[in-house]
Amino acid sequence: MAMDYLSKKNPDGTALGQSTADLISLYGGTAVSQRAASVQAASVVSAASFISVSTNLCLFAAEVAATLTALGAWKGAA
Numbered sequence: 891m892a893m894d895y896l897s898k899k900n901p902d903g904t905a906l907g908q909s910t911a912d913l914i915s916l917y918g919g920t921a922v923s924q925r926a927a928s929v930q931a932a933s934v935v936s937a938a939s940f941i942s943v944s945t946n947l948c949l950f951a952a953e954v955a956a957t958l959t960a961l962g963a964w965k966g967a968a
Contacts, residue, residue, distance in 0.1 A: 919960075919961065
């Protein structure tokens with residue numbers, strides 16, 4: 891079976907979704923809209939203390955994992 895490509899070789903690239911409300915999924919997962927969380931807007935390493943940076947990095951990593959799982963790019967459960 892031949893590979894099916896989404897791209898039409900447009901020099902400007904290929905986009906999935908036209909707005910944050912568009913639903914997208916990968917690998918047959920349930921389609922979801924773009925996630926929004928406060929940790930996404932904050933710089934995770936701008937805090938002055940190690941405890942704040944450590945906490946922010948943990949929150950950031952958890953949000954990345956949740957986003958990849960929601961898209962179906964990362965299997966979140968066994």
